[in-house]
Amino acid sequence: MTTSETIHDEDVRITLIGAGTIGLSFAALHLSHLRDASRLTIFDTRDDLASYVHSNLPKYLPPEQHASVSQIKLATSLPSAVGKATIIQEQGPENAAFKTAIWAEIEEHAPEDALFWSSTSGIPASVQSQKMKDASRLLVVHPYNPPHIMPLLEVVPSPSTSDAVVERTVSFWRARGRTPVVVKKECTGFVANRLAFALLRESxxxxxxxxxxVEELDRIVETSMGPRWAVAGPFKSYHAGGGAGGLEAFMKNIGGTVQACWDDLGDVRVGEGQGWEEDIYAQTREAYGVVDTGLRDRTTKRVLEVVEEEKSKG
Amino acid sequence: MTTSETIHDEDVRITLIGAGTIGLSFAALHLSHLRDASRLTIFDTRDDLASYVHSNLPKYLPPEQHASVSQIKLATSLPSAVGKATIIQEQGPENAAFKTAIWAEIEEHAPEDALFWSSTSGIPASVQSQKMKDASRLLVVHPYNPPHIMPLLEVVPSPSTSDAVVERTVSFWRARGRTPVVVKKECTGFVANRLAFALLRESxxxxxxxxxxVEELDRIVETSMGPRWAVAGPFKSYHAGGGAGGLEAFMKNIGGTVQACWDDLGDVRVGEGQGWEEDIYAQTREAYGVVDTGLRDRTTKRVLEVVEEEKSKG
Known part of the structure; x- marks a missing residue:
């Protein structure tokens, strides 16, 4: 990567398209790295944008950063929102027509070398870029919710995305202590959701x-693979489980049970009349009511801190 | 539960059948709760049992407990190993013929009200108890490896296991700060492994x-669902993800992507000639060599500690 391709922090100007929960969480993340909050712009077409941002964004921020909220630029006109941005990060409606149209419009008004990132969980860059003149500029940067807490960013280029754009994106996030992972092929749901949904189906x-x-299943995960996978992913875990012989020895020992489980996994479907929804929704509401996400996020943050701490001790 | 059914700590005498890695890890867990280490017996037919236990068990223990290892009773004769035990916990070979035979023999020599627990990951109590006179005494207590660190114990009764035996088992583990979860039906692989293997297959x-x-996949899990599920299991997490509308709202928003992922999940098989093994084993060896399980266990312990700590703060 040449120096000219690097975004220097002092030159960063980020525009967020869409101020939903993902947008606000990214705003909080960016604010914690920007010395000058006026380099962050939030674009949204909602009428009450100012009062909405001012009353909701502080919930994502430590008290000492609340004052910076008033310095953020708010925009309801797209051309002025993106005109000077070096990064444009989109988390609008999950709707291919919306995204395809807005990227064509953004491309018209944004600086030539601005990076275009979509937070979509399902619409690949190759679809979103269909009306762009230069599809090499767009890629997916899919967070794990909420992005101001979770380190992972799935970086998913389309076949048209340029290597330089991928590299600038990865280096931006690395410099912020996050964990960007490049997903080499566009695939349904990318990686994290596919894995989590495979486990959800069996759940x-x-x-x-x-x-x-429902509650017992959650407790099982919280006291076994959750804490384990916070420390070592599934391959590393089973590799350790095999001792000196590694994953191969593990599969030699327990491969019969693994295959028997695979053969027996359940197949459920999403949608009206599938039978499971009513029961599972009711059990979940009954067990948890409305979840305290503040507690969840504080605890998750501490889990991530101790993992880092122990790793750095070696 | 009546008082007469409770095992009082001062009366506990535990015999472990099998001194493999699971056996030693359970020995470490029991030692940390027994005031008198001579109430723990380890039975194994290996010739070098004493030197093996004395050189390997300390690896599972904090330094201040190393001295207690020499007080553990070691046995190579089954009748004398189980004759006075209140709990007999088996982690021998994963082989139905072995387990069926040994439980019949144990039943002959053990006190009438001793609890019979198998650590098996795959052979249900209804199979293991086939040659017992009284099948109501046996159940599976399946740990998540290693049991001296991981809180989960899957308690899996057979249809013959008595409710009193289940209750005494659950209350024993609760009193030791562990998380026993009763699995209501014997099913292939029980719950934790089924869930983890569903995710492994897609991995x-x-x-x-x-x-x-392999390494990127592990990193994705370690920086997203791992830390999240250490704090809140899959149902609770997605319930929170739906905001005030809960899991139902979550599925309304993203159910299309969930189903698309389910439709697209891969099917791989275990076994010679399946093609994936060589590649995945090689990548895993290359990435990790031999895993430092000491570091893994210390970190996992701290993860569990901070989760407990934040939970108790509310």
Whole structure:
């Protein structure tokens, strides 16, 4: 990467398109790295944008940063929102027509070397860039919710995205202590959601089969693979489980049980009349009411801190 | 539960059948709760049992407990090993014939009200108890490896196991600050492994499809669902993700992507000639060599501590 391709922090101007929960969480993340909050612009077409941002964004910020909220630029006109941006990060409606149209419009008004990032969880850059003149500028930067807490960013280029754009994106996030991982092929749901949804499907199946309740299933995950995978992912964990012989020895020992489980995994479907929804929704509401996400986020942050701390001790 | 059913700590005498890694890890866990280490017996038919236990068990223990290792009773004769035990916990070979035979023999020599627990990951109590006179005494107590660190114990009764035995088992583990969860039906792999293996299958599929490497996949899990699920299991997490509308609102928003991922999940198989093994084993060895499980266990312990700490703050 040549120096001219690097975004120097003092030159960063970020425009967020869409001020939903993901937008506000990214705003909080960016604010914690920008010396000058006026280099952050939030664009949204909602009428009450100023009062909405001023009353909701502080919830994502430590008290000492609340004052910076008033310095953020708010915009309801797209051309002026993106005219001077070096990074444009989109988290609008999950709707291909909306995204395809807005990127063509953004491209018209944004500086030539600005980076274009979409936070979409499902619409690949190759679809979103269809009306752009230069599709090499756009890629997906998919966070794990909420992005101001979770380190992961799935960086998913389309086949048209240029390598330089991927590199500038990865280096931006690394410099901020986050964990960008480049997903080499556009695929349905990218990686994190596919993995989590595979486990969710089996979770629904087991609850529906009367094996455990919703709450028991959560407790099982919270006291086993959750803390384990916070420290070592599935391959590393099973590799350790095999001792000196590694993953291969593990599969030699327990591969029969692994295959028997795979053969027996349940198949459930999403949608009206599938039978499981009403039961699972009711159990979940009953168990948790409205979740205290403040507590969840504080705890998750401490989990990430101790993992880093122990790693740095070696 | 009546008082007569409770095991009072001062009366506990535990015999572990099998001194592999699970056996030693359970020995370490029990030692940290027993005031008198001579109330723990380890039975194993290996010739070098004494030197093996004395050189390996201390690795699982904090330094101040090393001295207690020499007070543990070691046994190579089954009748004398179980004759006075109140709890007999088996982690021998994963082999139905072995387990069926040993429980019949244990039943002959153990006190009438001793609890019988198997650590098996795959052979249900209804199979293991087939040659017992009284099948109501046996159940599975399946740990998540290593049990001296991980709180979860899957308690899996057979249809014959008595409620009193389940209750005494759960209350024993609760009193030791662990998390026993009763699995209501015997099913292949119980719950934790089924869930983890569902995610593992998709992990292998994504690596094999060239979407990410083994190491990138682990990093994705370690920086997203791992720390999240250490704090809130999948149902609670998605319930929070739906805001005030909960899981139902979450599925309304993103159910289309969930189903699209489910439809697209890969199917891989375990076994010679399946193609993925060589590649995945090589990548994993290359990435990790031999994993430092000491570091992993210390970090996991701290993760569990901060989760408990924040929970108790509310």
């Amino acid at each position: 629904i199946h087991l609850v529906r089969s009367g094996v455990v309740t | 292998i599929h994504l690596v094999r499809s060239g979407v990410v490497t």
